[in-house]
Structures are given as C-alpha cells and as structure tokens.
Amino acid sequence: MDRFRMIFQYFQSNSESVMNGICGLLALASVKMYTSFDFSCPCLPRYNMAYGLGIMFVPPIALFLCGLILNRQSLVMLEEWRRPQGHRKKDLAVIRYMCSSIMQRAMVAPVVWIIVTLLDGKCLICAFSGSVDPQNFVGFANTSPVQVQHLLAKVPCKDDELVRNNTSRKAVSRYLRCWSQALGWSILLILILAAFLARWLRPCFNQAALLQARHWSNYIDIEQKIFEETCCEHSRLFAHKCILHFFESMRQEIKLHSFSLPREGEGAEGEEDLLRGITDQDQVNKLLKMWYYEKPPLDVSQVTQRHPPGRERSPLPWADSPGTRSKFPQHTDV
Amino acid sequence: MDKFRMIFQFLQSNQESFMNGICGIMALASAQMYSAFDFNCPCLPHYNLAYGLGILLVPPFILFLLGFVLNNNISMLAEEWRRPRGQRGKDPAVLRYMFCSMAQRAMIAPVVWVSVTLLDGKCITCAFCTSLPVETLGNASHTGLSRGEMKRVLARIPCKEIYDGQEFIANEVAVRYLRCISQALGWCFVLLMTTLAFLVRSLRPCFTQAAFLKSRYWSHYIDIERKLFDETCAEHAKSFAKVCIQQFFEGMGTDLAAARCHPPRKTPADAEEAAEKLLGITDQGTMNAALKSWHRCKPPLHLHSPALPSSNGWAGEKQPPVHPPAPRREVAAYYSRV
Numbered sequence: 001m002d003r004f005r006m007i008f009q010y011f012q013s014n015s016e017s018v019m020n021g022i023c024g025l026l027a028l029a030s031v032k033m034y035t036s037f038d039f040s041c042p043c044l045p046r047y048n049m050a051y052g053l054g055i056m057f058v059p060p061i062a063l064f065l066c067g068l069i070l071n072r073q074s075l076v077m078l079e080e081w082r083r084p085q086g087h088r089k090k091d092l093a094v095i096r097y098m099c100s101s102i103m104q105r106a107m108v109a110p111v112v113w114i115i116v117t118l119l120d121g122k123c124l125i126c127a128f129s130g131s132v133d134p135q136n137f138v139g140f141a142n143t144s145p146v147q148v149q150h151l152l153a154k155v156p157c158k159d160d161e162l163v164r165n166n167t168s169r170k171a172v173s174r175y176l177r178c179w180s181q182a183l184g185w186s187i188l189l190i191l192i193l194a195a196f197l198a199r200w201l202r203p204c205f206n207q208a209a210l211l212q213a214r215h216w217s218n219y220i221d222i223e224q225k226i227f228e229e230t231c232c233e234h235s236r237l238f239a240h241k242c243i244l245h246f247f248e249s250m251r252q253e254i255k256l257h258s259f260s261l262p263r264e265g266e267g268a269e270g271e272e273d274l275l276r277g278i279t280d281q282d283q284v285n286k287l288l289k290m291w292y293y294e295k296p297p298l299d300v301s302q303v304t305q306r307h308p309p310g311r312e313r314s315p316l317p318w319a320d321s322p323g324t325r326s327k328f329p330q331h332t333d334v
Numbered sequence: 335m336d337k338f339r340m341i342f343q344f345l346q347s348n349q350e351s352f353m354n355g356i357c358g359i360m361a362l363a364s365a366q367m368y369s370a371f372d373f374n375c376p377c378l379p380h381y382n383l384a385y386g387l388g389i390l391l392v393p394p395f396i397l398f399l400l401g402f403v404l405n406n407n408i409s410m411l412a413e414e415w416r417r418p419r420g421q422r423g424k425d426p427a428v429l430r431y432m433f434c435s436m437a438q439r440a441m442i443a444p445v446v447w448v449s450v451t452l453l454d455g456k457c458i459t460c461a462f463c464t465s466l467p468v469e470t471l472g473n474a475s476h477t478g479l480s481r482g483e484m485k486r487v488l489a490r491i492p493c494k495e496i497y498d499g500q501e502f503i504a505n506e507v508a509v510r511y512l513r514c515i516s517q518a519l520g521w522c523f524v525l526l527m528t529t530l531a532f533l534v535r536s537l538r539p540c541f542t543q544a545a546f547l548k549s550r551y552w553s554h555y556i557d558i559e560r561k562l563f564d565e566t567c568a569e570h571a572k573s574f575a576k577v578c579i580q581q582f583f584e585g586m587g588t589d590l591a592a593a594r595c596h597p598p599r600k601t602p603a604d605a606e607e608a609a610e611k612l613l614g615i616t617d618q619g620t621m622n623a624a625l626k627s628w629h630r631c632k633p634p635l636h637l638h639s640p641a642l643p644s645s646n647g648w649a650g651e652k653q654p655p656v657h658p659p660a661p662r663r664e665v666a667a668y669y670s671r672v
Binding site: 037038040041042043044047050051054055058059061062065066068069074075078079081082083157159160161231232235236238239240242243247275276278279280281284288291292293294295296297298 | 417418420421422453454455471504506507510511513514517518521522524525528529531532535536539540543551554555558559562563566567570573574577634636637
C-alpha cells in the first residue's frame with residue numbers, strides 16, 4: 001500500500017513535467033533539424049515558391065502530429081471522449097481542458113520551426129524572390145519580363161554564374177531577409193504577449209471551473225496509469241498461481257505413479273518444498289514437455305480448493321476421463 | 335524475487351517512456367549510420383539507378399529485419415503461435431497485437447533511413463540524373479549528341495570533377511533541381527508516415543478499445559508467465575543441484591566409513607556444525623578421490639529420500655532408476671523417452 005502511495009505521488013507530480021519535458025525536447029529537435037537540413041533553393045521560376053513555402057509549412061505539420069503522438073494524454077483524452085457512458089457521466093469541460101492543453105503543447109515545436117525559418121530568412125528569400133517589383137532595383141529595372149523573372153529566380157543562389165557579381169542580387173536578398181526577420185520577430189512578440197495575457201487574465205475568468213477541470217483531468221490520467229499497473233500486478237500473481245498449480249499437478253501425478261518415494265518429510269524440508277516433488281531427470285523432462293505441449297488452462301480457482309469435489313472445471317491432462325481424451329494431442333505418444 | 339519484481343514493475347509502469355526511449359535510440363542510430371556511410375555514385379549510365387535505389391531501399395529492409403531479430407519478444411510470439419493447443423485455447427487477437435506492436439517498433443529505423451536519405455538528396459541525384467529534362471533546364475537543342483552519349487554525359491553529374499557537359503546544362507543547376515525534388519519527396523514521405531502513425535494511434539480508442547485492453551493484458555500475461563516459469567525452473571535447478579551434491583558427499587562419507595571398517599568418529603557437540611559442513615571428508619586423499627569420482631562418474635539425476643541407502647555411482651556403474659510397469663499408455667511413452 002505504501003508503495004502504491006509513493007508511485008501515485010510520483011505520477012501526480014511528474015505527469016505535467018514529463019509532458020513539458022517532451023515538449024521542450026521536441027522544440028530542441030526542431031531547431032536541430034533545421035540547422036542540419038541542407039537548404040538548397042532550386043532557383044527556377046515556378047519551383048522557388050513551392051519549395052520555399054513547402055519547407056516553411058510542411059515540417060511544422062509533421063512536428064505537430066509528432067507532438068500529438070508522443071503525448072500520452074491525447075490517448076487518455078480520446079478514450080474518455082469515446083467511451084460509453086456507463087455509470088459515469090462524461091464532463092465535456094474536462095475533455096475540452098485536456099484538448100486545449102494537448103494542443104498548446106503540440107504547437108510549440110511547429111511554432112519554433114516557423115520562427116527559426118523566418119529569422120534565418122532563406123525560405124522567404126527563396127519563395128518570394130520572384131515576386132519583388134524589379135523596378136525598385138537598378139540591375140533589374142530595364143530588362144524584359146521573361147529575363148527579369150529568370151534573373152530574380154536566381155537571386156537565392158549566390159554562386160550562380162548569371163547573378164554572381166550582381167549588386168542588385170544582394171539588394172534583393174537583403175530586402176527580403178529584412179522582411180523575413182521583421183515578420184519572425186513580430187510573430188514571436190505577438191505569441192509571447194498572447195501567452196502572457198492568457199496566463200495573467202485566466203484567474204479573472206471562471207477560476208473555479210478551471211480548477212475542477214484540471215483536477216478531474218489529472219484524475220483520469222492517474223486512474224488509467226494505476227489501472228495499468230494493477231493489471232500488471234494481477235497478471236503477475238495470476239502467472240505465479242498458474243505455475244504453482246502446474247507444479248502441484250505434476251507432483252500429484254508422480255505420487256500416483258511411482259512407489260519409490262516415501263515422502264515422510266524428513267531431511268531437508270526447505271529444499272524439498274522448492275523441489276516441489278520433482279527429483280528426477282525424467283520428471284523434469286516430462287514437466288518441461290508438458291509445459292510446452294499442454295499449457296495449463298487459465299483458471300486458478302482450483303488452487304483455492306485443495307480437494308475439489310469433482311474435477312469438472314479443469315481436468316488434469318492425464319486424467320482418464322472421456323472429456324479430456326479428445327483434447328489430448330496425438331504427438332505426445334513418442 | 336523481490337528485486338526482480340520491483341524492477342519489472344518500474345519498467346511496466348514506465349513502459350511508454352521506455353519504449354519511446356528505445357525508438358529514439360534506434361532513430362538516432364539509423365541517422366548516424368547514414369552519415370557515417372561513404373556514398374560513392376558510380377557515375378555510369380545504368381549503374382547509377384541501381385546504386386542509388388539500392389542504397390535507398392536495401393538498408394531499410396535490413397534494418398526492418400534487424401528490428402525483429404533484436405526484439406526479445408519475437409521468440410515469445412513464435413512460441414505462442416506454434417504451441418499445441420492443449421488445454422489452453424489460442425487467441426488470434428493476442429497474436430495480432432503482439433505482431434503489430436513489434437512491427438511498429440521495427441519500422442522506425444527504416445523510416446528514418448529513407449527520410450534522411452531523401453532529405454540529403456545524394457541518392458536521388460545519383461539515381462535520376464540521367465532522366466533530367468535537359469530541354470527545360472539547359473540548352474540541349476543545338477548539340478549533336480545521340481541519346482546514349484547524352485546519357486553518359488548526364489550520368490557524370492554527381493561527380494563534379496569529371497563532368498564535361500557544362501555547356502549543355504550547368505552542374506549546379508542540375509544538382510539543385512534534383513536535390514529540390516528529392517527533398518520535396520522526403521518531406522512528403524515524413525508527413526505521410528507521421529499522418530499514418532497519428533491515425534493508427536488515434537483511431538484505436540474510437541473503435542476497438544475493449545478488444546485492445548484484452549489483447550494487451552493477455553500478451554503481458556504470456557510474457558510474465560514465461561519469465562516466472564524460467565525463474566521457477568532456475569530455482570528448482572539450484573535446489574536440485576544442491577541436494578544432488580549433498581547426497582553425493584554423503585554417499586562418499588558412508589562408503590568411506592564402510593571401507594575403513596570403523597565407525598565414524600564421534601565429534602563433540604559444539605563442533606558438530608562444522609563437521610556437518612565437511613560432509614564426512616576430512617583429509618586430502620579423500621577429497622582427491624571425491625573430485626575424481628565427481629569427474630569420472632557423476633551421480634544419476636535421481637534424488638532419493640535420505641532414509642534409503644543410495645549408490646552414488648562412486649562404487650560402480652550408474653544404475654538406471656527402477657520403475658514399476660506403467661499401466662497407462664501415456665506414462666509408458668514418458669518413461670521410454672530419456
């Protein structure tokens with residue numbers, strides 16, 4: 001019982017921090033992925049926009065889905081949402097609370113990716129180099145439209161022979177990067193302000209309902225963990241009893257068939273208990289063979305009654321009854 | 335037993351984080367393997383495609399199989415699948431659950447390999463450089479090269495040092511184009527896999543939760559039962575060995591006393607415990623004889639009760655255990671199989 005309480009406290013205090021930890025790890029992974037990703041703009045008229053915007057928006061979607069997958073609470077929330085009502089009513093406020101907390105955590109890594117992309121600037125330069133007004137730049141002002149599109153598409157590629165020493169290329173690049181960084185910082189500022197206001201103003205609106213929702217969402221989470229743990233404990237005990245029962249049945253069979261073992265209980269009683277009546281190579285071999293060929297039924301109720309009146313429920317494999325004969329596999333007769 | 339139980343419960347309760355950790359490690363190992371691999375495009379017309387696609391597809395297949403081989407539960411699954419029915423029915427849902435969870439873990443490393451390969455771009459560049467649309471990207475219209483010649487020139491795109499088609503199509507333009515396609519494919523693949531994983535994980539509670547709980551419980555049960563049975567057998571073997579050796583030494587002591595024709599020395603009461611531990615062997619010659627006998631003539635695997643006089647094999651040949659004629663068919667089969 002003490003152990004249960006210790007584990008319970010561990011889970012309660014750590015559920016939130018484990019989730020926050022995963023969220024932080026995913027954000028760091030997002031930054032690391034971006035820095036190790038080799039961005040190479042195709043520098044072709046129609047491909048630039050697709051590539052640039054693709055790199056800016058597709059990985060965040062994947063990161064968002066990753067954030068949902070790695071978060072254990074999303075499964076808990078889904079189960080709570082889809083379960084049949086039964087004896088326990090469903091509280092939609094709790095489900096909404098869980099949903100919003102999951103979404104907030106899952107949004108961190110995509111937002112980090114987008115902001116890092118914007119602050120770096122390469123994506124926007126690649127995507128929008130073909131959309132600037134060429135009249136603003138001296139080097140591109142007096143060329144034909146087709147040619148100018150072609151040249152502008154090459155702007156992100158510094159080493160391309162067409163635009164290598166073109167000062168207007170650098171001007172376009174600086175211009176777009178400036179816009180990109182401004183956008184990046186603005187988004188960051190807005191998000192931080194929004195988070196700040198949300199946290200600060202939350203107590204002003206319906207604090208009691210929020211406390212209740214948080215408590216019950218925590219409860220559902222812990223309840224599920226403890227249920228899983230209890231199931232594990234139960235299956236361990238079940239297995240233990242099943243195996244003991246199996247050894248006991250073997251011991252009884254040996255008692256029935258062999259005359260050379262007067263079990264008077266003298267000598268090393270402790271060791272005999274552990275030996276469970278199996279004291280012979282043949283007996284051990286038989287036990288192992290029986291374990292493979294005929295696993296005992298999943299029914300440990302026999303263990304609680306030492307001398308069951310009738311053996312209808314789980315007949316021993318070698319019991320000579322018509323009911324079991326048909327189940328006896330043919331290949332034990334070697 | 336207690337320590338095993340504690341550790342086991344810890345792992346079970348942290349199963350989710352344990353499994354996530356394993357998956358993360360496999361993903362990192364896969365990425366590290368790719369970066370340590372020295373990619374060398376052959377730069378020849380037909381070899382490029384084979385090499386590029388081979389590097390893209392063969393290691394993931396190997397990693398997938400390795401994921402199964404390295405998983406301890408594969409033998410458990412095979413055993414449960416192949417065992418005779420006996421008294422316990424087989425539930426195909428449990429087998430399916432075990433197989434699916436193993437397959438999901440085994441898929442992580444191959445998916446990471448394919449993603450990293452596509453995002454890096456070298457494989458696709460190598461494999462598809464001969465299929466480049468030269469008309470749109472370069473100026474192939476005014477060359478007099480045949481298709482075979484053109485293919486040979488294009489095949490050298492990944493090898494910058496020997497590329498000689500700069501006037502048809504610039505090397506950087508071609509590489510950028512192919513890498514862009516490769517990275518687009520890579521990100522689409524990543525998105526597809528993540529979406530699949532998300533759907534698999536989130537649709538389950540909506541449809542089959544009760545069956546899932548059942549399968550999960552019984553698959554854990556089979557695992558725990560197997561481990562407990564192994565542990566019980568190990569304990570039994572230890573006790574068996576202890577009693578066997580003890581009886582061997584006792585037999586030695588008895589034989590010695592009989593051979594010397596004098597009763598065993600009476601030890602004082604306070605030294606009895608130490609004398610017991612000596613098991614009747616008190617000098618070098620006897621000990622040597624005991625060790626030789628242990629090596630030459632190990633006792634039979636048949637523990638007898640202490641009241642009966644026993645032959646431990648020291649005096650002569652091993653005697654087979656005597657058993658009554660078996661009245662039943664099954665028992666006869668058991669005893670004849672040594």
